[in-house]
Amino acid sequence: MPSGHASRVFIGITNLKRVNGMQRESSRETAREIVVPGDLLSGSGMKAGPGTYVDGGSVYAALLGIRSVRANTVGVVPLAGQYVPMRGDTVIGKIVDMGASNWLVDINAAHPTPLHVNEVPWRVEFGETGRFMTIGDLVLLKVIGVDELAKVQVSMKEHGLRKLAGGMVADVAPAKVPRIIGKNGSMIQVLKNLTGCRIYVGQNGRIWIDGDMDNILLAVEAIKLIEDQAHSSGLTEKVKDLLEKRTGKGE
Amino acid sequence: MSKDVMADLKRDHIAKMLSKGIREDGRRFEEMRPITIEKEYVRSAEGSARVHLGNTDVIVGIKMMVGQPFADTPNKGVLTTNAELIPLASETFESGPPGREAIEIARVVDRGIREGQAVDMEKLCIEPEKEVWIMFVDIHALDYDGNLFDAANIAAVSALKSTVVPAKRADKGEDFPLPVAHEPISVTAVKIGEHVLVDPTYDEQSVAEARLTVATNENGNLCAMQKGGEGSLTADEVLRIVDLSRTIGAEVRAKT
Amino acid sequence: MGGTPLPDGIKLMDEQGRRIDGRLPGELRPLKIEAGVLRRADGSAYLEMGHNKVMAAVYGPRECHPRHMQDPTRALVQCHYNMASFSVDDRKRPGPDRRSQEISKIISEALTHVVFTEYFPRTSIDVYIEVLQANAGTRCAGLTAASVALADAGIPMRDLVASCAAGKVANTMVLDLGKEEDNFGQADIPLGYIPRTEEVVLLQMDGDLTADEFRTGLGMAADACKKIYDVQRDALRRRYVVADDGGSEGVK
Numbered sequence: 001m002p003s004g005h006a007s008r009v010f011i012g013i014t015n016l017k018r019v020n021g022m023q024r025e026s027s028r029e030t031a032r033e034i035v036v037p038g039d040l041l042s043g044s045g046m047k048a049g050p051g052t053y054v055d056g057g058s059v060y061a062a063l064l065g066i067r068s069v070r071a072n073t074v075g076v077v078p079l080a081g082q083y084v085p086m087r088g089d090t091v092i093g094k095i096v097d098m099g100a101s102n103w104l105v106d107i108n109a110a111h112p113t114p115l116h117v118n119e120v121p122w123r124v125e126f127g128e129t130g131r132f133m134t135i136g137d138l139v140l141l142k143v144i145g146v147d148e149l150a151k152v153q154v155s156m157k158e159h160g161l162r163k164l165a166g167g168m169v170a171d172v173a174p175a176k177v178p179r180i181i182g183k184n185g186s187m188i189q190v191l192k193n194l195t196g197c198r199i200y201v202g203q204n205g206r207i208w209i210d211g212d213m214d215n216i217l218l219a220v221e222a223i224k225l226i227e228d229q230a231h232s233s234g235l236t237e238k239v240k241d242l243l244e245k246r247t248g249k250g251e
Numbered sequence: 252m253s254k255d256v257m258a259d260l261k262r263d264h265i266a267k268m269l270s271k272g273i274r275e276d277g278r279r280f281e282e283m284r285p286i287t288i289e290k291e292y293v294r295s296a297e298g299s300a301r302v303h304l305g306n307t308d309v310i311v312g313i314k315m316m317v318g319q320p321f322a323d324t325p326n327k328g329v330l331t332t333n334a335e336l337i338p339l340a341s342e343t344f345e346s347g348p349p350g351r352e353a354i355e356i357a358r359v360v361d362r363g364i365r366e367g368q369a370v371d372m373e374k375l376c377i378e379p380e381k382e383v384w385i386m387f388v389d390i391h392a393l394d395y396d397g398n399l400f401d402a403a404n405i406a407a408v409s410a411l412k413s414t415v416v417p418a419k420r421a422d423k424g425e426d427f428p429l430p431v432a433h434e435p436i437s438v439t440a441v442k443i444g445e446h447v448l449v450d451p452t453y454d455e456q457s458v459a460e461a462r463l464t465v466a467t468n469e470n471g472n473l474c475a476m477q478k479g480g481e482g483s484l485t486a487d488e489v490l491r492i493v494d495l496s497r498t499i500g501a502e503v504r505a506k507t
Numbered sequence: 508m509g510g511t512p513l514p515d516g517i518k519l520m521d522e523q524g525r526r527i528d529g530r531l532p533g534e535l536r537p538l539k540i541e542a543g544v545l546r547r548a549d550g551s552a553y554l555e556m557g558h559n560k561v562m563a564a565v566y567g568p569r570e571c572h573p574r575h576m577q578d579p580t581r582a583l584v585q586c587h588y589n590m591a592s593f594s595v596d597d598r599k600r601p602g603p604d605r606r607s608q609e610i611s612k613i614i615s616e617a618l619t620h621v622v623f624t625e626y627f628p629r630t631s632i633d634v635y636i637e638v639l640q641a642n643a644g645t646r647c648a649g650l651t652a653a654s655v656a657l658a659d660a661g662i663p664m665r666d667l668v669a670s671c672a673a674g675k676v677a678n679t680m681v682l683d684l685g686k687e688e689d690n691f692g693q694a695d696i697p698l699g700y701i702p703r704t705e706e707v708v709l710l711q712m713d714g715d716l717t718a719d720e721f722r723t724g725l726g727m728a729a730d731a732c733k734k735i736y737d738v739q740r741d742a743l744r745r746r747y748v749v750a751d752d753g754g755s756e757g758v759k
């Protein structure tokens with residue numbers, strides 16, 4: 001950082017965390033105020049939340065997004081941006097290379113991430129990685145660590161994590177993922193129920209869908225609708241309408 | 252890199268949809284994307300057009316300069332076509348001198364204009380063997396969603412039609428509109444599996460096995476062609492694409 | 508600049524103090540900014556300032572190329588300023604020249620100041636500025652558009668950078684030089700400025716000025732940056748607010 005900044009305090013970096021889906025929804029009750037980097041969010045008294053930074057005791061927006069207030073904390077829910085891996089994220093990756101003791105996985109972050117043989121549910125001998133998974137395979141992983149240099153550790157060991165066979169992947173802007181999931185998973189439940197598809201949503205903006213071809217296409221259409229109208233209200237109803245009309249359910 | 256990965260993941264999806272007769276964006280196989288043309292977009296150019304072909308966005312600017320004719324065509328103007336696939340338009344484009352992709356696009360557009368005799372080059376002669384007008388056709392991609400060949404061709408033809416030769420500025424008499432004689436229009440189709448689709452998007456193009464660009468003139472005659480891609484086409488497929496290019500080309504020409 | 512004799516018949520300022528394009532000394536050219544205009548880029552902005560037409564696009568943060576440029580502690584903000592061959596009267600040869608390399612460097616530095624680069628180690632944030640039609644002041648127009656494109660890409664930033672030039676024309680300090688004024692004026696001061704923090708992040712000057720004239724010019728440009736800043740913020744907000752007027756706003 002340029003030395004001219006030494007006098008300033010930036011707690012923003014540690015605060016540039018993603019806001020989870022629930023918090024995002026709860027901020028909808030207040031007016032949807034769009035903020036731009038540099039906008040003053042709070043003169044004093046409020047704590048700096050995600051997507052903000054502090055300068056001279058005041059809290060400012062660090063991102064283009066929607067101002068969100070929760071208790072005594074002010075934050076910014078981003079409207080755009082690349083996927084930034086955070087510990088605990090579930091992500092959908094694609095294997096892009098292999099070594100003797102790891103696979104290299106593209107998880108839609110700036111750099112590919114190694115998946116070590118110790119982090120898969122099988123016992124893999126040195127040099128035998130290719131017998132289990134190969135280049136092009138899709139995997140559902142969990143981010144188990146991100147260090148200061150943004151190096152990411154992923155695992156496939158937890159329950160539910162696995163290699164994804166068949167189906168297809170849709171991509172959405174990572175900032176829109178909370179809308180796809182919805183409050184307490186309400187939106188994704190509507191998608192699953194009305195299309196009958198199996199759906200996994202990666203925090204990294206990739207959504208895996210499997211089922212009957214027509215239903216997959218319908219799910220993709222609904223996902224695009226959510227993505228296009230992510231910042232409008234009454235979205236769950238709109239999606240329900242679309243799906244019910246198409247599937248003939250609910251008539 | 253991640254975007255390449257997605258393209259790869261989409262491959263399967265696109266193929267599955269095509270087998271049901273559906274394109275990603277809901278178009279018919281023989282349908283072009285919507286075309287919008289803004290002529291005289293750049294006033295620093297002697298002629299220009301910005302063309303949106305779906306989400307593909309291209310500007311062509313025409314610059315006219317006085318220079319020397321080639322020795323073998325002493326009484327004709329000179330045509331120079333150049334394409335810049337700048338990294339602003341796509342993560343797959345790189346800075347630096349034009350790569351093979353840019354050169355191919357420039358040459359295919361050039362061939363259409365040249366062989367289709369779009370401009371009466373003899374009228375660009377100022378003094379035989381000494382001075383002629385040099386016509387620079389500069390193609391600038393802004394947003395890349397496939398089929399730059401046709402977007403650039405449409406922009407080039409539209410730009411030529413809006414060009415005024417700046418003779419006065421160069422002290423060569425009165426300004427005059429560029430003598431456009433013909434309007435060669437190209438139509439590009441790709442082959443994916445057993446399907447032939449015109450005007451491919453980026454995703455369709457990245458999945459396609461082969462590509463064919465055919466430029467035709469108002470009279471329906473062919474003036475330029477270019478096959479691309481590692482896959483092959485049957486003679487029947489080639490002839491079908493030629494037919495498509497003639498009919499679709501006529502519709503597109505009406506818009507330039 | 509300076510010393511270039513005026514062609515016959517060209518008068519940079521009339522008796523009423525109006526400039527060659529009719530503006531008053533402290534008047535900017537009409538400014539229009541639109542955010543999110545390109546589909547492929549991660550963020551983008553289109554800007555018109557007078558007869559300048561500039562497009563800016565942002566890609567990243569993404570893997571840094573060339574590799575040896577990678578910084579293990581932060582992102583590199585790499586700006587590439589480029590002029591389309593048809594953007595000027597005499598066709599410009601395509602590709603980078605010394606002028607565009609210099610502009611790319613100072614714009615990269617100005618933008619690096621506002622981006623939280625520490626958040627994206629080992630990556631590159633690539634900013635592309637394409638001048639489609641040039642009419643003096645393209646580096647300022649480019650920097651103004653690039654900050655909007657960065658915010659549009661969702662890049663964490665301290666603030667937006669606004670940019671405009673002041674200069675000296677016909678012995679008068681004026682804002683935002685047009686082409687004739689740039690060619691035949693006496694001085695030009697391009698400024699990149701953050702109005703809220705009053706920080707200067709880009710500054711150049713060429714020509715001949717007294718220290719007082721410079722102070723006046725700097726003040727004029729900084730004030731103008733505040734207006735430009737408002738247009739930038741408005742462009743970003745408008746992208747997500749259902750437009751009721753549909754049009755874009757300008758400053759007078």
